[in-house]
Amino acid sequence: MADNLTPDSNEPSSPASPPENGGGRAKEREPNWERAALERIALAAINEQRAARRWKIFFRFAFLAVLLLVVWGLFDFSGDKVSTGGRHTALVSLDGEISSDTNASAEDINTALDNAFDDDGTVGVILRINSPGGSPVQAGIINREIRRLRAKYPSKPLYVVVGDMCASGGYYVAAAADKIYVDKASIVGSIGVLMDGFGFTGLMDKLGIQRRLRTSGENKGFYDPFSPDTPAMDAHAQAMLDQIHQQFIDAVRQGRGKRLHETPEIFSGLFWTGEKSVELGLADAFGDADYVARDVIKAPDIVDYTVKESLSDRVARKFGAAVGDAAMHAMILSGKMQLR
Template identity: 45%
Template sequence: MDDMNRSSSSRPADDSKEWRLIEKVLMDMQGEQRKARRWGIFFKSLTFLYLIAILWIVRMPVEEAATVGGGDSYAAVIEVNGPIAADQDASADLIVGSLRSAFKDEAALGVILRINSPGGSPVQSGYVYDEIKRLKETRPDFPVYAVIMDIGASGAYYIAAAADEIYADKASLVGSIGVVGSGFGFVDAMEKLGVERRLYTAGEHKGFLDPFSPENPEEREFWGSVLNVTHQQFINQVKAGRGDRLASDPDLFSGLVWSGEQALELGLIDGLASSSQVARDKLGTEELVNFTHQPHPWEELVRRFGASIGSGFATVLANPSLTLR
């Protein structure tokens, strides 16, 4: 009987402990729910702001031309910056589009190509060269000047050669009239690693640039002939553009690069001057308007996030290409 009484008297205390425990668990759950709601609101707000920012960038107008000064007439400036290639800022499509806009502008007195490029694709450079020549026929009194900044070499000089006159700084790097086709050879490394190459082709020489196969002397000679033909095309265009201003120097088309001061002596350029000086002295204006293609901010954002780091390395290994140097 006493045991029963003791058991009955202890139940309220036990029940009280259980309820306190349940209450604590419920309170903790409510706290966690409140935190989850707060974080949910935060991330939803952040997503909303992000979408608003994207919409603002997409709808934001792009300024096509940046003007320095405010006169009625001006020099049209087109930048040729970085490698000359189809997927770069200095692609033929972008440069040609800017050139066409400048030639159509009645207020423009002439074009200044402001070049700062080590060169690149002979195809892209050739497109720009040919378009400059074509446009000059449509507007013969519209001069085109090239101004080389830090470097105007290889394909960049190819483009400059189409201009009426070329200028540079005394320390600029100019020239590099040559062609290079490079690749790698991993045959010995594969042998050391015990890797067997299996290459299946239709065509006797289809895999002649394969970096994992032994080099064939006959194919090496053929590839050299391709480089020589491309080099001669480059030389012919430079001679057509520069004419008798070029000095008679055996190293002129050897692929060497010179300072602006040396380039002037060799006839590769016509003088030492900046773009603003050329605008004043040659076009008679202090006003410069930038006709360079300006990417839409949304395009730039997508390009930055979508750039593939490994694609360039894979291209070099698998698809060797010609580069003007």
């Protein structure tokens, strides 16, 4: 049995299977692998070039935009002088608070009015007002300039057209016009003066805070919100308010004349709708700018003379305001003596 299990040494052995030629096949695949790698590298390079090109285009457009803004800011597009031809109605808009640092300042409004009246093609002027009021000084300057221009150009009427509101300082300005046109729902009036503020002395006492204010001049700390009020201060402040109020009343009476139906409430600071203001003689009739230009002045073509704030002026104003606020804050913190 053992002999039968022993393989016959004379029997030829079966040939061994040849080993797989892995190295040869790898060599056959090498050209394809290199080609794929080169394609990936080339594609990555193309994508990188495209991205670089996009960024280059972006920066070029950004530079161009900045350059245009700089050029726009360097040139004055404020509209201080409007070149016109032909017969037209001049328009000047007074919007917002009347103040020396807004577009409704006496400087800007008077410049626009001067240009409007000075144009030979101007038949009449519309001053469109939408304002809650503001500085009595600025309003008074505009009021006097309107009366001066009306006297200088007697053939060119000036009409005020009221938008949503013509109150307080806004009406101070409007009173100088030849006529005042309103909408029935406009707010008109508020002929009065106010001075407001806060007092913190009671709160300071509760918190145990003591105000240390040193002045040269017994009234230099007048109406300091952290110091107690006195009857003398109240009397002095009220006298100032009454005097400015009387100036306002005189301007309204001078401008409106016999058209004004005076009642105890007229100069009390109350305000009325446009419809009621016509009844009281605070306004003359109803109408908007198009109506006045077309049917009253008889010159339907409207040319806007309103001074537009240029980009450079706007940036300078905001920068100046920021610097001023920072300087004021620094002075308050430092506690230095000041003349103000």
